[in-house]
Amino acid sequence: MSDSSNEQPEHGTSRRNPWLWIPSLYFAEGIPNVVVVTVAVVMYKGLGISNTEIALYTSWLYLPWVIKPFWSPLVDVIRTKRWWIVITQLLIGAGLAGVALTIPASNFLQYTMMFFWLLAFSSATHDIAADGFYMLGLSSHDQAWFVGIRSTFYRLAMITGQGLLVMIAGLLEDRMGLTSAWALVFYLIAGVFVAIAVYHALVLPKPEEEQENQGKEPTSFFAEFIETFAAFFRKKHIVTFLAFMLFYRFAEAQLVKMASPFLLDARDKGGLELSTTQVGFVYGTVGIVLLTIGGIVGGLVAAKQGLKYWLWWMVLAINLPNAVYVILSLYQPENFLAVNLAVAVEQFGYGFGFTAYMLFLLYVSQGEHETAHYAICTGFMALGMMLPGMASGWLQEQIGYQNFFLWVMAATIPSFLVCWLIPLDAEFGKNTRQGEES
Numbered sequence: 006m007s008d009s010s011n012e013q014p015e016h017g018t019s020r021r022n023p024w025l026w027i028p029s030l031y032f033a034e035g036i037p038n039v040v041v042v043t044v045a046v047v048m049y050k051g052l053g054i055s056n057t058e059i060a061l062y063t064s065w066l067y068l069p070w071v072i073k074p075f076w077s078p079l080v081d082v083i084r085t086k087r088w089w090i091v092i093t094q095l096l097i098g099a100g101l102a103g104v105a106l107t108i109p110a111s112n113f114l115q116y117t118m119m120f121f122w123l124l125a126f127s128s129a130t131h132d133i134a135a136d137g138f139y140m141l142g143l144s145s146h147d148q149a150w151f152v153g154i155r156s157t158f159y160r161l162a163m164i165t166g167q168g169l170l171v172m173i174a175g176l177l178e179d180r181m182g183l184t185s186a187w188a189l190v191f192y193l194i195a196g197v198f199v200a201i202a203v204y205h206a207l208v209l210p211k212p213e214e215e216q217e218n219q220g221k222e223p224t225s226f227f228a229e230f231i232e233t234f235a236a237f238f239r240k241k242h243i244v245t246f247l248a249f250m251l252f253y254r255f256a257e258a259q260l261v262k263m264a265s266p267f268l269l270d271a272r273d274k275g276g277l278e279l280s281t282t283q284v285g286f287v288y289g290t291v292g293i294v295l296l297t298i299g300g301i302v303g304g305l306v307a308a309k310q311g312l313k314y315w316l317w318w319m320v321l322a323i324n325l326p327n328a329v330y331v332i333l334s335l336y337q338p339e340n341f342l343a344v345n346l347a348v349a350v351e352q353f354g355y356g357f358g359f360t361a362y363m364l365f366l367l368y369v370s371q372g373e374h375e376t377a378h379y380a381i382c383t384g385f386m387a388l389g390m391m392l393p394g395m396a397s398g399w400l401q402e403q404i405g406y407q408n409f410f411l412w413v414m415a416a417t418i419p420s421f422l423v424c425w426l427i428p429l430d431a432e433f434g435k436n437t438r439q440g441e442e443s
Contacts, residue, residue, distance in 0.1 A: 039162060043288070049063070059398050063394075071388045074381045093127045093131035107120065108191070171282075245426050260413050267334070298356065299360075300356040324421075
């Protein structure tokens with residue numbers, strides 16, 4: 006294995022060992038996303054918010070990732086990506102501290118949501134700057150070499166958020182009360198983010214190419230952006246492509262919002278009545294490990310035989326394991342090991358099946374403007390999670406957990422339909438590197 010950390014990027018830049026900033030940069034990219042999408046759900050459930058409100062409000066928080074392609078040109082023309090990284094990390098820290106400060110308030114839902122919105126917009130902007138900076142700060146060889154490193158630390162952030170933070174909150178609940186426990190957890194992660202921002206202000210390289218971009222006219226950037234956006238919608242089969250992006254995860258988008266509330270809810274309400282610490286363990290350790298293994302296996306088999314060969318196996322993998330929640334809701338097992346095994350099966354299937362989605366985004370993005378078109382695809386990916394998730398809490402409260410999970414199984418039908426409709430090159434995906442999840 007070559008030591009690529011000592012290579013100079015092809016364009017001019019201040020010399021910095023990539024190991025000093027890539028792990029911390031992608032850890033910082035993952036944490037706010039998992040806090041907004043997952044940790045907020047667990048916290049609100051513990052604080053007594055209804056499933057209807059949890060699903061509606063936290064699903065709306067996907068919106069910044071949906072629309073981030075529209076303001077990505079601003080990150081190119083206003084200051085440098087390095088500046089945006091540091092500023093957005095400080096804003097993320099401020100948003101986390103704001104959540105901590107307002108949790109004890111009487112109107113905590115409104116106040117914390119306000120800071121979660123700050124967190125979400127700052128995080129989406131940070132994603133734009135970080136991914137762009139990755140390409141500027143490294144040579145093309147190093148970009149390929151470090152892709153696994155950035156993905157690993159993004160996964161580590163997911164484990165930290167879904168697992169460690171939730172388990173810490175659960176352990177503190179018995180000692181200091183639920184409200185104080187969650188406030189302390191958010192103060193802790195806010196302090197970490199301020200420290201990360203200061204660290205990156207000191208160690209991030211200063212690519213000369215980025216300095217040169219500051220002299221360009223903003224109008225040229227926006228004109229190019231409009232043409233790039235229009236070119237995306239002129240693609241052949243674009244309607245079918247959009248249908249796939251919006252409906253492949255139709256069932257998963259609903260399940261993911263109600264999975265943690267189901268595990269936390271009292272048994273007389275149809276839930277499993279696990280503790281916060283147990284939920285953190287289930288999703289933050291067992292779940293994430295099997296999700297990662299599923300993704301790795303999916304990538305390996307797709308690289309060998311291509312996406313078209315594995316597509317139907319992957320759509321089965323991402324949907325059929327949802328049946329474990331039907332079983333859990335019917336039998337409500339008290340055995341914690343059984344719950345872990347069920348979630349492990351579902352998360353492995355999700356990791357394996359999600360490979361098809363990520364490869365499909367690369368397939369749609371091929372050609373001119375590949376990077377920009379991939380960003381647009383990720384926006385539709387977020388939209389496909391946001392819209393179904395918004396109503397999932399209301400639906401669950403109307404029909405109960407058992408019927409809701411049966412509905413989720415029925416909601417897998419659109420996934421199979423869009424797989425049947427899309428055209429695919431039989432060779433696509435073979436020996437293709439995957440991007441990380443957004």
